[in-house]
Amino acid sequence: MKLNLYEDKKNMNEHVDVYYANMRPVIRQLIDTVNKDRPTLSGRPADEDLDDGEEMILDPAEIYYLDHIERKLFAYTKDGVFRIMNTLASCEEMLWTYGFVRVSKSNLINIYKIRQLKPDLNMKVYASFDNGERICINRSYKKSFNDYLQKMRGIM
């Protein structure tokens, strides 16, 4: 799909025109994205070759957590795992008001998707998600995690 971008600092009427042949899921996602005020992430299915897979627009509300493995960033959703081309730090900055909080060096979790926080007998605390997976909340991020929850309660 051809993409034209026009930057005009004086433009007071920002708009998007979409020329399409069929209303495919990717077009629908584009429309949804424009209609929403929350940021989006784009990613390709993790199990496909980066050049082959069709890029998908991911709604942050659908992401359980972001995982940084071997210099690659993956988003875990109900529909699967997607490779994201952003950095974890940029995602943290972009998504912190949307419920995403850093819980370890390599994980950013969505608090709206947490089913339960559960400590193990070995005292490690895990966040469990609806998809059955769980992420460990690192001790050194415990305080910032708690501060974040307090801040989010204040915002709501």
Add this chain to the structure above:
Amino acid sequence: MERFKQYIVELCCVYTLVSVLGAIVNIIGGTQTSNANVLVMFLTCAIGTFVLYMHKLFENVSPLVMIIVQYLAACAICAVMLLLIGVFYEPVSPRGWFEYYRSFTIPYIVLAGFYYYRVFSEAKAQNALIREIQQKSLEKHS
């Protein structure tokens, strides 16, 4: 250097707390502490603070493993200290070894238990907070 300064500050706080508690116990029990005991208490505080100060090395292991490893490390360093005292100052009797480790282990277990309780109670409070945020978000968007 910065970490050393921080260690010294923490050691001062720990030693003050332990010596004040020791004085209270002496007043209640009507006992007195010898100069040697004061020095041993200070060395024990220095060892305990040093070992606990190493917690940043255990970021990737579970807290339970960290507590056990730190306890064993503290026991080992204290054993070296008691052996050195035995060689250079005065031999430590078997009863002395027992008393020393007892007075070291009991507070350690109590504090570890408190930490264990805190982990679970904090998780419970955070769960309630998350439920509240999720509920408010649902109400906001419905």
